[in-house]
Amino acid sequence: MKNILVIDDAATVRMYHCNILIEAGYHTEEAINGIEALEKALTTHFDLYIVDINMPKMDGYGFLKEVRSQKDINQVPAIMVSTESASNDQVLAYSAGANLYLVKPVRPNDLLSYTRLLLGEGA
Amino acid sequence: MAFIKQTAPQVVNEDERTASRDFDGLCAELNNENQTARRWAARDLVQFSQASAPLVARLKIEAHPNVRTAILDTLAQIGDEQAITGIVECLRSDEASLRNEAIEVLKNIPEQVAPIIDSLLNDSDSDVRIFAVNILESLHHEDVEKWLIQVIEQDEHVNVCATAVDLLSEVGTELSLNALEHLKIRFADEPYICFSVELALKRIGQGDR
Amino acid sequence: MSDITISEDDFAKFREFFYRKTGIQFDNSKRYFVDKRLVERIEETDSKTFRGYFVKLRFESSGDELQKLVNLMTVNETYFFREEYQFKCLVNSILPAITKAKTDNSPIRIWSVPSSSGEEPYSIAIYLLEYWRDIENYDVEIISSDIDTQIISQAQKGHYSPRSVQNLPDKILTKYFNYKNGGYQICEDLRQAVEFTRVNIMNPLEVRSYRNIDVIFCRNLLIYFDDISRRQAAEVFFDAMKTGGFVCLGHSESMSRISSLFKVQKFPEAIVYQKPVEDR
Numbered sequence: 001m002k003n004i005l006v007i008d009d010a011a012t013v014r015m016y017h018c019n020i021l022i023e024a025g026y027h028t029e030e031a032i033n034g035i036e037a038l039e040k041a042l043t044t045h046f047d048l049y050i051v052d053i054n055m056p057k058m059d060g061y062g063f064l065k066e067v068r069s070q071k072d073i074n075q076v077p078a079i080m081v082s083t084e085s086a087s088n089d090q091v092l093a094y095s096a097g098a099n100l101y102l103v104k105p106v107r108p109n110d111l112l113s114y115t116r117l118l119l120g121e122g123a
Numbered sequence: 124m125a126f127i128k129q130t131a132p133q134v135v136n137e138d139e140r141t142a143s144r145d146f147d148g149l150c151a152e153l154n155n156e157n158q159t160a161r162r163w164a165a166r167d168l169v170q171f172s173q174a175s176a177p178l179v180a181r182l183k184i185e186a187h188p189n190v191r192t193a194i195l196d197t198l199a200q201i202g203d204e205q206a207i208t209g210i211v212e213c214l215r216s217d218e219a220s221l222r223n224e225a226i227e228v229l230k231n232i233p234e235q236v237a238p239i240i241d242s243l244l245n246d247s248d249s250d251v252r253i254f255a256v257n258i259l260e261s262l263h264h265e266d267v268e269k270w271l272i273q274v275i276e277q278d279e280h281v282n283v284c285a286t287a288v289d290l291l292s293e294v295g296t297e298l299s300l301n302a303l304e305h306l307k308i309r310f311a312d313e314p315y316i317c318f319s320v321e322l323a324l325k326r327i328g329q330g331d332r
Numbered sequence: 333m334s335d336i337t338i339s340e341d342d343f344a345k346f347r348e349f350f351y352r353k354t355g356i357q358f359d360n361s362k363r364y365f366v367d368k369r370l371v372e373r374i375e376e377t378d379s380k381t382f383r384g385y386f387v388k389l390r391f392e393s394s395g396d397e398l399q400k401l402v403n404l405m406t407v408n409e410t411y412f413f414r415e416e417y418q419f420k421c422l423v424n425s426i427l428p429a430i431t432k433a434k435t436d437n438s439p440i441r442i443w444s445v446p447s448s449s450g451e452e453p454y455s456i457a458i459y460l461l462e463y464w465r466d467i468e469n470y471d472v473e474i475i476s477s478d479i480d481t482q483i484i485s486q487a488q489k490g491h492y493s494p495r496s497v498q499n500l501p502d503k504i505l506t507k508y509f510n511y512k513n514g515g516y517q518i519c520e521d522l523r524q525a526v527e528f529t530r531v532n533i534m535n536p537l538e539v540r541s542y543r544n545i546d547v548i549f550c551r552n553l554l555i556y557f558d559d560i561s562r563r564q565a566a567e568v569f570f571d572a573m574k575t576g577g578f579v580c581l582g583h584s585e586s587m588s589r590i591s592s593l594f595k596v597q598k599f600p601e602a603i604v605y606q607k608p609v610e611d612r
Contacts, residue, residue, distance in 0.1 A: 011348040012289040012319045019318075032352060035588035035596060042598040054254075056227050057592045059219040066596070083253060083282040088217065104282055105315035126457065126525035127439055127471045166567075189570075189593060196563070220592075231560050233393075261559070263393045293345060294390065326341045 001027045002119055003045060007037040007063065008052040008081070013104075017050055017081075020108045021115065034058025038066050041073050048118055050111075051098070053082040053089065061096040068097040077118040081106060150177045158187045165193040169200050179209030188220055195228045202235045211239065214254045226254050230261035237264050244270060249280040256286040272299055275306045281313055288316070292323035299327060336374050338367045342382040346370065349390065354402060354555055355586040369404045373397070395558035402556055406584060410451045412458075412492070413499045415551065418580050419455060421601035422547065423464040426578050430546050431466060433576050433609075439471035443542065443572065444549045445533060447476035450487030451496060452549060453526045454518055458508055475542070477531040484528050490518035533568050534561060542572040551582035554590055566591030570607060579605040 004026050006017045018028040029044065031037035033055040041049070049067070053060040060080055068074050080098035082089055090101050100114050116122060143149075144167055152164035165181070168174040175198060182194045195213070198206040213225035229236050236258060243255035256274060259267050271294070274287040284306060291299050303320050310316040338346075343363060351357050358366050370382065377397065379385035389397050413419065430440060444453040453476035460467050478484050497505055497516050509516040531538045548569050554562050569579055570593045579594060580602070581587065587594055587605050594605035 010286065010289045011352070012285075012292060012322060013315075015322070016315055016318050031588075032355075033588050035592065036355065036586055038596045039586060039588065039603050042596065042603065053219055054223055054257075056223050057588055057590075059223055061219055083250065083286075092219075105285055105313055108314055125467050125469075125471055127473055128524075128527045192592070193567075224592075227559075263391045293349060326345055328341075 001025070002047040003027045003029065004048045004050060004115070005029050005031060005037060005040060005044075005046045006050045007031045007034070007055070007060070008050075009033055009055040010052075013052070017106070017111065020111055024112050024115075026115070034060065034063030034066070037063050041067060041076070042070065046073075046076055048115060049076060049078040050115075051078055051080050053080060053093070061092060064093075064097040079111075079114050079118065146171045146173070149174075153177060153181045158190055161185070161187070161190045162193045165190060165197050169197045172201060172203070175201055175203055175205040175209065179205065179212075182209060182213070188224075191221060192224055195224055199228045199232050199235075202232055207232075207235050207239065211243070214243075214251050215248065222254065226257050229258045233262045233264050236262065237266070240266075240270060244274060244278075249283055252278060252280065252283045253286050256283065256290060260290055268294055268296060268298060271295070272302045275299075275302050281310055281316065284310070285315060285319060288319040288323050292319070292326045295323055295327045297327065300324065303327075336371050336381065338370055338382050342386070343367065346382075346386065349386075350401075350405070353398060353589070354584070355589045356405065356584050366405070369401070372404070373401055398558075399556050406552070406555065408552060410448045411496045411499060412451050412455050414451065414455070415583050416499070417601050418549070418551075418583075418604075419459040420463075421580070421599050421604065422456070423459060425599035425601060426547055426580075426604065427464060427466065430576070430578075431470065437471075438544070439473045440547075441473045441475065441545045442547045442549070443545045444474065444476040445478070445531075446480075446550075446553055447478040447484060447487050447528055449483055449492075450476070450490055450518075450526070450528075451492070452476070452551070453487070453528075454490065454522055456549065457522050457525045458504060462504065474526045475529060475545075476526050477529045477533070477542075479530065479532050481530050484530055487526075488523065488528055490523050492516045492518070533565055536568070539568050539572060542568075544574050545572045546574055546577045548573065548577070548579045550579065552585065553582075555582065555585050562590045566593055570594070573607045575607050576609045577607050579607075581605070 004021055006014050006028055008014045008017070009032055014030045018030065021028050029040060031040050035058045037049070051060040051063055064078055067076065077099045078097065079100045079102055080093040081102045081104055083104045093101050099118055102110060102114060149164045149168050152160055155161050155164070165178065168178060178194050178198055182191060185191050185194060195210060198210050210225050210228055213221050216222050240255060240259070244252055246252055246255070259270060271287045271291050275284050278284050288303070288306065291303065303323055307317055307320040343366065347358050374382060374385040377385060377388060379388060389401065427440070442456060444456060447453055453474050457474055460472060476487070491512070493515050497509065505516065508519050508522055510519065533539055550569065554565055557565060578597065587596070595608050597604050597606045
């Protein structure tokens with residue numbers, strides 16, 4: 001079963017994303033900010049990260065930059081999710097190492113089709 | 124055995140504390156090229172109530188996250204109007220890390236933040252309104268629920284409301300029930316809002332039994 | 333018997349709050365354990381219902397109630413070789429990284445805080461002597477501090493119950509301890525090896541003289557602090573350390589709830605936190 005790390009400081013958002021993914025047959029784990037996410041990413045295998053931008057202690061950009069600099073995990077794909085639709089944030093997200101970008105609030109079908117795409121499972 | 128005990132006290136040898144520690148000396152140190160020196164200066168300035176202006180000025184150009192954190196912490200401790208305004212300005216920054224640091228710092232000074240919550244919740248920038256709701260999370264203040272209800276009744280931006288609902292599922296009481304029901308109708312085509320409102324209603328409802 | 337009940341949604345609400353504050357996550361299998369302790373605190377605080385208690389817990393600015401709850405939810409017991417994987421990490425990964433980066437012959441400084449009754453600093457000393465092959469090549473200073481002078485003098489005496497040493501291999505027990513008055517007395521050499529000091533880490537003046545530290549062990553302390561105090565403690569450690577130095581926290585603690593000053597470093601034995609090398 002593919003394992004997905006859902007990173008967001010809002011408990012409801014984590015639960016929402018996890019529910020969608022679990023119903024579609026994925027296994028999920030959660031992290032509350034970039035530091036906790038990095039600790040989990042370094043000790044558990046994940047096939048995909050779903051990352052919020054604004055979080056305390058370490059934001060989504062900081063997390064992705066760390067991930068992309070660590071040789072064991074730098075190939076793991078990431079979807080960045082944020083409330084901000086400004087184009088600048090998308091640019092920053094991609095330059096930090098995101099593979100795809102979604103604007104909140106996320107629709108279940110979008111999350112699933114992006115997930116399948118990045119996991120190479122077809123749309 | 125290779126264990127030893129310290130024979131002489133550790134010298135605080137680093138250059139960062141050699142400069143004069145009076146107000147003018149510390150302000151000058153805020154522009155030192157060594158980031159550790161700047162961080163120490165920002166911290167030591169906490170004893171000067173007139174330090175807000177130079178700290179806010181430095182904050183605008185400071186690039187090192189650790190120095191920024193020290194400046195924000197000191198501004199929060201000074202807590203005068205100028206200091207708070209300086210921290211709040213960071214909520215508008217393009218840099219996510221600075222915005223989030225500012226939110227964390229504001230969460231810890233409820234007395235100083237409470238008077239400006241109304242204006243933050245009415246800011247024209249929806250992101251600032253979201254951050255204002257984030258600040259409410261840790262604010263030990265009796266009006267938190269009232270503010271959150273106001274947000275979900277009035278704010279037009281779905282993500283501002285979404286952030287408020289997340290918090291209401293933790294702090295909400297029966298006072299929030301009507302507003303939550305209305306929100307679900309207002310954003311009936313948003314699956315996330317429906318999900319989060321259902322969750323909040325369930326969490327609040329259970330508490331009444 | 334108490335008639336206070338914790339509903340499933342109460343549990344979920346509490347679980348999320350506690351996780352956000354401490355990083356400790358309870359799954360449903362811990363339900364009974366958590367409920368029992370919550371009910372205990374609800375009764376003790378005369379809160380009557382979960383809701384009343386949760387409001388107190390959440391909005392109390394002193395954070396005292398949260399601290400009491402953390403105490404109940406975690407095992408706060410100290411004994412020799414507790415969380416041994418971190419001592420393994422120290423000798424197999426941390427110290428090799430430090431000696432590799434070393435440019436002078438200054439001693440390696442290890443700070444264990446809080447000292448409590450001494451099990452942790454003495455465990456470090458024993459571990460270095462037994463398992464670190466470079467012990468003959470470097471001078472090592474072990475400093476251990478606590479806020480409580482009474483516990484420090486207990487640590488200096490170094491007399492322990494059988495329970496406290498039960499994790500130690502016999503070989504180590506006979507080598508470093510003497511059986512005395514129904515307990516175990518740590519040998520004079522080791523007592524001399526650790527420097528015990530009294531310090532309040534939250535007082536900037538008292539910590540000024542703690543500098544150039546290579547490794548800090550601060551396990552199961554910061555989890556009891558409120559958000560601001562945690563941040564301040566992290567600053568104190570940051571300033572006390574050499575660049576490239578490491579902080580080890582307790583197994584249920586994470587820097588993700590404390591500070592962004594340090595870099596997450598994964599070693600085979602453990603996750604630890606490093607003061608970034610480029611930071612000067």
